[in-house]
Amino acid sequence: MSGKSIAGPPQNRLGPGGGRLGFIFRSRVNRLRPAFAGAALAVLLTACAAPQSRNLLREQPAHIPTRVELTRTPFYPQEQYQCGPAALAMxxxxxxVDIEPExxxxQVYLPERQGSLQMxxxxxxxxxxTLAYELSPLLDDLLAEVAAGNPAIVLQNLGLSWAPRWHYAVVVGYDLTAGEILLxxxxxQRQIMRMHTFEHTWARGGHWAMLTLPPGRLPATVKEARYAQAAVAFEANGDSEAAHAAYAAAVARWPNNFTARMGLGNTAYALNDLDAAADAFRQAAVDHPDAAAAHNNLAHVLHQQGHFAAALISARQAVALEGPLxxxxxxxxxxxEASIAANRAD
Amino acid sequence: MKIALKRMTSQALIISILTLGSPLPYANAAMIGTAQVATENAQADRERVLAFFAREELQQQFHALGVDAQAATERVAAMSDAEIARLAGKLDQAPAGGDIVGAFVTVFIVLLITDIIGLTKIFPFTRSLR
Structure with a gap:
């Protein structure tokens, strides 16, 4: 950010309505000179460049297209204070998932705060x-997701750190040649913002971005542990079939991930698919022989299937491993053992 | 007195939870849930303990912020332990994305300048330089 841009006459650079604002500007500037100078200084001090945009635009990464626009992302104009519901609905x-912001x-609006929280x-x-997935705080990742067809909800502070104006928007495109982002x-419906400006507003929102993924779809920039955690939270919501799809995708990508494999088994069990559940727990026990949970759950399923002898072996292994479980x-x-004893008695 | 008692009880609970392994909602369950499998580390343990105590408080805070009691319960229930832990005690400062109508003159001017420079984006009529 050069000093020249501040020194230049702002009223000449304004769009429609600039003349009138220029007048307000001039009449107030004299009285507010100290405040103005202070503010200008503060701006100069904090006006460091947007580092991620600078690198991205300079290097023009090869792994994403130069220009993307997800035109099929629906648009809901926000009502007052309701950018959260509107962004989420989009x-x-x-x-x-077709749903009106209303x-x-x-589910999200806090009346007294006149807004919605990220959580x-x-x-x-x-x-x-949908599976909620938080992105890394990288512009690169954000654009990669958009390029992969996943529009991202971002938190922006459109104002300043000391005069915040929190706002949610949805990133639906970008143009690296023009240095612009599309929201x-x-x-x-189609807000074009300079990449640098966007980065400033996004940085003040903590570089926060999230995806809403159809169950079974992995983010383009997926991180194993973070995805597993997102899938567990998704399962806790109670839709076992959707959660099963989310775990299946994770297991396909990381066959050795214990959480995903156990989730696959637990959701199969919740769906009453005992064979699939037993397969998943058996694999988990093979891959992670020290995991008591895998042996325990396998024992439980085998027991329910009537395979008492096999169930007994697995249960004993689980007990032998000790630990919190x-x-x-x-x-x-x-x-x-009670079932076996009852069986003998018959 | 009441607060001291409350604090003592919660401290005793925390200690018992931490020393007895992690039997919180899972005691005597024949099947081990995925959440429990996924949280076998120290940080997750802390989050679980914190969330255990913070959930009810958060529900009350949501209620105080204008959410009806039933909805507050459902909304807090939909959050994971890690999310509750991130929000606990920070509800006042947590950014609530909405929008703010009107700003006083000084702020207006500063924001006008920063808009033009391209640091902020408040006014629909500004176009940033460069």
């Missing part, structure tokens, strides 16, 4: 059958 729509309001957008995305924001394992073992 992202959900892109993921194939129906999201009761609630994540939770509401899950309540509406569905507020009442604008030992109580549960002993419970499973006791149940199996």
């Amino acid at each position: 992202a959900l729509g892109a993921a194939g 129906r999201i309001v009761p 609630e957008l994540l939770a509401s995305a899950r309540r509406n059958q 569905r924001s507020g009442r604008e 030992a109580d549960a394992a002993r419970g499973t073992l006791a149940e199996i």
